[in-house]
Amino acid sequence: MTETIQNPEEFLPLTPAVFNILLALADGEKHGYGIMLEVEANTKGQVLMGPGTLYGSIKRMLQADLIQESDERVDPEMDDPRRRSYYRLTDLGRRALRMEAERLASQVQIAKIKNILATDFSRGAT
Amino acid sequence: MISKPLNNSIITVSVNVYQTLLVAYPTKFQQEYGSQMVQVFQDCCLRALRQGGMNGMLKLWAVTLLDLIQSVISEHAQKEIQMKKEMNPDDIRIAGKALMWGAAAFVVGILLVAIGGSKLWGISVVLTHLLSMPLLVVGLLAVRNRYGEKIGGFGRNILWMGAILGPLITFIGLVGITYSPQPLGILFIVGPAMLFICLALFGFMALYKKPLPRWNVAPLIAGLWYPILIFAYIITSMRTGDWDGGPGTPQWVGVVSIVLCAIQGIALAALGYILKSDVPEETAVSA
Numbered sequence: 407m408t409e410t411i412q413n414p415e416e417f418l419p420l421t422p423a424v425f426n427i428l429l430a431l432a433d434g435e436k437h438g439y440g441i442m443l444e445v446e447a448n449t450k451g452q453v454l455m456g457p458g459t460l461y462g463s464i465k466r467m468l469q470a471d472l473i474q475e476s477d478e479r480v481d482p483e484m485d486d487p488r489r490r491s492y493y494r495l496t497d498l499g500r501r502a503l504r505m506e507a508e509r510l511a512s513q514v515q516i517a518k519i520k521n522i523l524a525t526d527f528s529r530g531a532t
Numbered sequence: 533m534i535s536k537p538l539n540n541s542i543i544t545v546s547v548n549v550y551q552t553l554l555v556a557y558p559t560k561f562q563q564e565y566g567s568q569m570v571q572v573f574q575d576c577c578l579r580a581l582r583q584g585g586m587n588g589m590l591k592l593w594a595v596t597l598l599d600l601i602q603s604v605i606s607e608h609a610q611k612e613i614q615m616k617k618e619m620n621p622d623d624i625r626i627a628g629k630a631l632m633w634g635a636a637a638f639v640v641g642i643l644l645v646a647i648g649g650s651k652l653w654g655i656s657v658v659l660t661h662l663l664s665m666p667l668l669v670v671g672l673l674a675v676r677n678r679y680g681e682k683i684g685g686f687g688r689n690i691l692w693m694g695a696i697l698g699p700l701i702t703f704i705g706l707v708g709i710t711y712s713p714q715p716l717g718i719l720f721i722v723g724p725a726m727l728f729i730c731l732a733l734f735g736f737m738a739l740y741k742k743p744l745p746r747w748n749v750a751p752l753i754a755g756l757w758y759p760i761l762i763f764a765y766i767i768t769s770m771r772t773g774d775w776d777g778g779p780g781t782p783q784w785v786g787v788v789s790i791v792l793c794a795i796q797g798i799a800l801a802a803l804g805y806i807l808k809s810d811v812p813e814e815t816a817v818s819a
Binding site: 438439442454455456457458459460461464465466484486488490 | 557561564565568569570571572573575576595596598599600602603604606607610
């Protein structure tokens, strides 16, 4: 039996698709369509993920052990009797998400120090 | 406002078209995620139609087609990378040995026909075509797989082409030789030449890109001589009208041919040895 070395830093920087999927799963397991809706809502429609990108990313994230498939069941909130595969974060996925969020936050911090954000905000406000 | 039955038929047609388009993905990906992708696309259709009507559907299709093209390319590229990574060390060793045995069979076959003439033609054909060619194809495909990433697209594709065209042309020649020895039968010797031309072109690229751990000149030497000899034979025979290498052929031609084919065989065996001994290190650690 073999096991791969698991260091979340190896995955950084995450691609926008992977980051958004991990973020969508941060507060609980979801099925593919649920992830898609959450990503769209979180990004205010700026990231539109089609089924190909979504499941291509899910495949690679499963292989990398960033997420895992939990089970198949019917979504009680949807008017659809078909069963759906649900996905959830692994510990590795959560650590990778946290590290990527910290990395992005530090970039935002630099932007603030350089007055980039303040300038943009004032422009947006006027 | 669109009526409900029309809505349903738009969704059904869209889903069926999308399901058909999924054949563009690698088979394994289709099998694993195809049904889930169709399910999600159907959900998207319902929402698009409910929120935006026909315009919503058109926008959904535009986004979906773009996504389909991007992800199909990405999945096929991933599949290729995966295949390279997953080539089993034992398979590489076997392919290296196949190349070495193929080289030996090829050289012995050439020597037999050079020494024994038409009496040993049958055994020679078995060795050079029926035995050697499949072994060489296995070996060269493994070379492509192992060193394709370093050599680039042209090198990869040219070996792929050789592995397909070589046996194909030989087979056409084998069928053709029973009906018309000239010109169809010529394809019987042109087939291996095509395989080796492609290897020689790979060899030219190898001189420049140096993908092998050593002896980067080996693929060029391993591919060059047989096509040159065959080309010279065809040109001479067309000029003289003698396709049987009659008594007018100087003896030194035969000697040079044997020496060049032997050099080619040694280079092929060297390439097989490089492949056999250059097995990648394990990327995973044992638990």
